[in-house]
Amino acid sequence: MKVIVTGGAGFVGSHAVEYYASRGNDVLAFDNLSRGKLLGHSIKSLYYNWEYLKKYKNIKLVKGDICDFNRFKRACQGANVIIHTAAQTAVTSSIASPRIDFENNTIGTFNILEISRSLKPKPVIIFCSTNKVYGSNVNRISVREGIKRYSFTGKYRRGINEKFPIDLCEHTPYGSSKLSGDIYMQDYANLYGLRIGVFRMSCIYGPRQFGLEEQGWVAWFIIAAILKKPITIYGDGKQVRDILYVTDLVEAYELFRKSGLKHGVYNIGGGFKNTLSLLELLDILAKHIGKRPAYRFKKWRPSDQKVYISDLSRVKKELKWQPRTDYREGIFRLISWVKKNRNLF
Numbered sequence: 170m171k172v173i174v175t176g177g178a179g180f181v182g183s184h185a186v187e188y189y190a191s192r193g194n195d196v197l198a199f200d201n202l203s204r205g206k207l208l209g210h211s212i213k214s215l216y217y218n219w220e221y222l223k224k225y226k227n228i229k230l231v232k233g234d235i236c237d238f239n240r241f242k243r244a245c246q247g248a249n250v251i252i253h254t255a256a257q258t259a260v261t262s263s264i265a266s267p268r269i270d271f272e273n274n275t276i277g278t279f280n281i282l283e284i285s286r287s288l289k290p291k292p293v294i295i296f297c298s299t300n301k302v303y304g305s306n307v308n309r310i311s312v313r314e315g316i317k318r319y320s321f322t323g324k325y326r327r328g329i330n331e332k333f334p335i336d337l338c339e340h341t342p343y344g345s346s347k348l349s350g351d352i353y354m355q356d357y358a359n360l361y362g363l364r365i366g367v368f369r370m371s372c373i374y375g376p377r378q379f380g381l382e383e384q385g386w387v388a389w390f391i392i393a394a395i396l397k398k399p400i401t402i403y404g405d406g407k408q409v410r411d412i413l414y415v416t417d418l419v420e421a422y423e424l425f426r427k428s429g430l431k432h433g434v435y436n437i438g439g440g441f442k443n444t445l446s447l448l449e450l451l452d453i454l455a456k457h458i459g460k461r462p463a464y465r466f467k468k469w470r471p472s473d474q475k476v477y478i479s480d481l482s483r484v485k486k487e488l489k490w491q492p493r494t495d496y497r498e499g500i501f502r503l504i505s506w507v508k509k510n511r512n513l514f
C-alpha cells in the first residue's frame with residue numbers, strides 16, 4: 170500500500186508516517202517544514218522529526234507545499250491512502266495572519282480533494298479536522314465551576330457529539346478554515362464517491378510534540394516545567410479538555426481505512442475518562458518534577474472554550490475504536506521523552 174502523509178514532519182503526521190512504515194507500507198511524507206515560520210518560532214523540531222523518520226527505508230521524504238498543486242499532484246501518483254495533517258495549526262497565528270491560515274488550510278485542503286478525485290484508483294482520505302469547528306457555541310453549554318475545573322452540566326455532561334451546531338457563532342479564522350476543509354471533505358465524499366474519514370480532533374499529545382504556548386498545551390506545559398520556562402495561563406486555568414495519546418488517534422485512522430465505510434465524521438479525543446484542566450496538569454507536573462512549575466495568569470483568549478469533551482459514541486460504534494492510553498500513563502511517557510531530549514527545545 171502507498172500512503173501519503175501531508176505534514177509528515179509534524180507531530181501527528183510523523184506518527185502516522187511511522188505507523189504505516191513500521192507495518193511495511195511505502196510511505197511518502199510531504200511537508201514544507203513551515204511549522205516554525207507559521208507559528209513565529211525558530212524550532213529544531215521539524216528537522217528532528219524529519220531525521221527521525223530516516224530510520225525507515227520505506228519512507229520517502231519530500232519537501233513541498235500542498236498549495237503547489239502540480240508538485241503535490243506528482244507526489245500523489247499511485248496513492249492508496251492520503252492522511253492530511255498539514256495545516257497552519259494555531260488560533261493565535263490565524264488571527265494575526267488570516268490569509269496564510271486560509272491558504273494553507275482551505276486551499277491546501279481543496280487541492281488534496283481535487284487531486285484525489287482525478288487519481289485512479291481514488292485514494293482513501295483521512296482529514297484532521299478539529300473541535301474548533303463548533304466554535305463559541307460550545308460556550309453556550311452551561312458549566313459548573315469547581316475548585317480546579319469547569320464541567321458541563323445537563324445533556325452534554327459526557328461530551329459533544331457530531332450533531333452539535335456549527336452555525337451562528339464565532340470560530341476564529343483557524344476554526345473557519347478547518348471547518349471549510351471539513352465541509353469540502355464531506356461534499357467530495359458525497360459528490361465524487363471518495364472514501365473520506367473526517368476526524369474532529371480534541372487535544373492530541375505525545376512524544377515528538379514540540380508544543381508551544383500557541384499550540385499543543387500539554388506538551389508545552391511539560392517542556393516549560395522541565396526547562397523552567399515561564400508558563401502563562403490565559404483565563405483561570407480551569408479549562409478542561411479531553412486529551413488523546415497520539416498513537417491511539419492513528420489507530421482510529423487505520424480502522425476507518427479498513428472499515429470499508431464510505432464516509433464518516435467523528436469527534437475524537439480521550440473522552441470523558443481522559444479529561445484534564447490546566448490546573449490539574451500543573452498538579453501532576455508538581456508530583457513528577459518535585460516542584461510546582463511557576464506560572465502567571467493573563468486574560469482569556471478569544472473564543473477559548475471553557476470545557477470541551479468529545480462524545481465518543483459514534484467513533485466507538487462505527488470504528489470499534491476506543492482510547493487505550495490512560496492520560497496519567499500518556500503524560501508520564503511524554504515527560505520521560507522531554508527529559509531525555511531537553512537539548513531539542
Ligand SMILES: NC(=O)c1ccc[n+]([C@@H]2O[C@H](COP(=O)([O-])OP(=O)(O)OC[C@H]3O[C@@H](n4cnc5c(N)ncnc54)[C@H](O)[C@@H]3O)[C@@H](O)[C@H]2O)c1
Nearest residue numbers: 176179180181200201202203204234235255256297370373
Ligand atoms: N495537535 C492537536 O492537538 C490537534 C487538535 C486538533 C486538530 N489538529 C489538526 O491536526 C493536524 C496536525 O496537527 P499537529 O499538531 O501535528 O501540527 P504540526 O504543526 O506539528 O504539523 C503540521 C505540519 O504541516 C506542515 N505544513 C503546514 N503547512 C503546510 C503546507 N502548506 N504544505 C506542506 N506542509 C505544511 C508543517 O510544516 C508541520 O510539519 C492539523 O491539521 C491540525 O489542525 C491537531
